[in-house]
Amino acid sequence: MKLKELEELIFELIKKVETNLPEEVVSEIKKAKNREKTETGKKILESILQNIEIARETKKPICQDTGTLTFFIQMGSEFPLRDKLKKALLNAVEKATKEVPLRSNTVDPITNKNTGNNIGNYIPYIDLEITNGRDCEITLLAKGGGSENMSKLKMFNPTDSLDDIKKFVVNHIVEAAGKPCPPTIVGVGIGGTSDLALKIAKKALLRPLGERHSDKTVSKLEKEIIELANKSGIGPMGLGGKTTVLDVHIEIGHRHPASLPVGVVMQCWAHRYGKVKIYGDGRVEWPR
Amino acid sequence: MAKVEEILLETPVDKKTLKKLEAGDMIRINGTIFTFRDKAHQKAIEFYKRKKKLPVDLNNAVIIHCGPIAKKTKEGWKIFSAGPTTSMRMEKLEEGFIKYSNISVIIGKGGMGESTAKACRKFNVVYCTFPGGSGALAASYIKKVKDVFWLEELGMPEALWVFEVENFGPLIVTIDIRGRNLTEEIKVRAKERISSYIK
Incomplete structure (x- = not known):
């Protein structure tokens, strides 16, 4: 496989993620629509489903805020294209910005100048994990500003309880409320360091909807937060209704004895993510 | 009691028409809408303060908090995706903007705060929610880009776009001219509920 082919695959991944919402997310939104009792809530969810269809058919971005492109990469140390990966990623982002097209969301925080191509300092966000072997799996998460602005970190006292954490998240x-475009998917990172708590919270968004954490206590906490959030009545777009969150995913990290950081990251209903797996021998797979 | 059927409004929207609208009603818009995001709000207010003429007439106009994805083609500008952005970012600017511009309708998402609700009551303006994230749907109601201003200076998302729209909606009246604020009411109730569940 050459640089150009790798670039093309990543371009396809970006285009797919931005225009075609994963079926599992669509199915959860449909369920939410069927549960909804209020006229406004139903209308909003119907419009959202209509929007998803239009974006799929016309291959247009689901939302005009095509987000900050966040790549989680697991790359084998012997992946044959390892020296080309960064270049292919950047080329693909630039091409996608022009051709999908995406909105350029890369603004210099000092001069307020937009680079125009979605490339800047630290952006696109690339999280690289080196694994064994020759394969490479690239996961893309596109996250808009409205939901990202609703991120939160709190350094708890280690003697604080899980109930305190639950209360904080709810x-x-x-x-x-309506700001992150509910019904949302909420990622919670408990433990680690301050930055890790937010990072694992973001990674938690990538777990398939409806799947619970393998630890019983954590899974119970997830269910309790889902129940309370939906009982709040915030509802679709904060205009009232039964579904405020589509899911809550918690990930845990080991913490320093003195620290208990908790990070909360919210993703809008337009939960745009996808994966491509490239094998060392050049085979390509598009996992769900 | 909010009405279930959608009410179609033509732009410019007469202030008298707004009287019959209540928080929770659903409307659609035919005619012209103007995009105003953070920077365009600031710039317009500066224009008004300096008594400079704006490039557009906002009397009884409909504005939308929106930064679209547009592409210039041989046939002119094409809009790919154009849903609303989080309105709350404009909260500290909206009261001044309403006072100077004499607009009638604001379209956004996520709701707005007390100062906007107060201005809506004082100057007869309604704030409506378009379903957030539905950029492709919004674009499907945009029939034409009539004009664009401040593009060079503010960039694509922040520029002042002028769209011709047909049946633009659904728009849910979230703040009415009596200043009733639906998202605030729901949030207050949600807080009460939650505090009764978690002690």
Whole structure:
């Protein structure tokens, strides 16, 4: 495989993610629509489903905020294209910005100048994990500004309880109300360091909807937060209704004895993510 | 009690028409809408303060908090995706903008705060929610890009776009001219509920 082919695959991944919402997310939104009792809530969810269809058919971005492109990469140390990966990623992002097209969301924080191509300092966000072997799996998460602005970190006291954490997360979901475009998917990172808590919270968004954490206590906490958030009545777009969150995913990291960081990251209903797996021998797979 | 059927409004929207609208009603818009995001709000207010003439007439106009994806083609500008952005970012600017511009309708998402609700009551303006994230749907109602201003200076998302729209909606009246604010009411109720569940 050459640089150009790798670039093309990543371009396809970006285009797919931005225009075609994963079926599991669509199915959860449909379920939410069927549950909804309020006229406004139903209308909003119907429009959202209509929007998803239009974007799929016309291959246009689901949302005009095509987000910050966040790549989670697991690359084998012997992946034959390892020296070309970064270049292919950047070329693909630039091409996607022009051709999908994407909105350029890369603004210099000092001069306020937009680079125009979605490339800048630290952006696109690339998280690289080196694994064994010759394969490479690239996961893309596109996350808009409205939901990203509703991120939150709190350094808890290690003697604080899981109930305190639950209260913090639920109160935050209610306080964020309609701003992150509910019904949302909420990622929570408990433990690690301050930055890790937010990072694992973001990674938690990538777990398939409806799947619970393998640890019983964590899984129970997830269910309790989902139930409380949906009982709040914030509803679709904060205009009231039964579904405020489509799911809540918690990930845990080991913490320093003195620290208990908790990170909360919210993703709008337009949960745009996808994967491509490139094998060392050149085979390509598009996992769900 | 909010009405279930959608009410179609033509732009410019007469202030008298707004009287019959209540928070929770659903409307659609035919005619012209103007995009105003953070920077365009600031710039317009500066224009008004300096008594400079704006490039567009906002009397009884409909504005939308929106930064579209547009592409210039041989036939002119084409809009790919154009849903609303989070309105709350404009909260500290909206009251001044309403006072100077005499607009009638604001379209956004996520709701707005007390100062906008107060201005809506004082100057007879309604704030409506378009379903957030539905950029492709919004674009499907945009029939034409009539004009664009401040593009060079502010960039594509922040520029002032002028769209001709047909049946643009659904728009849910979130703040009415009596200043009733639906998202605030729901948030207050949600907080009460949650505090009764978690002690």
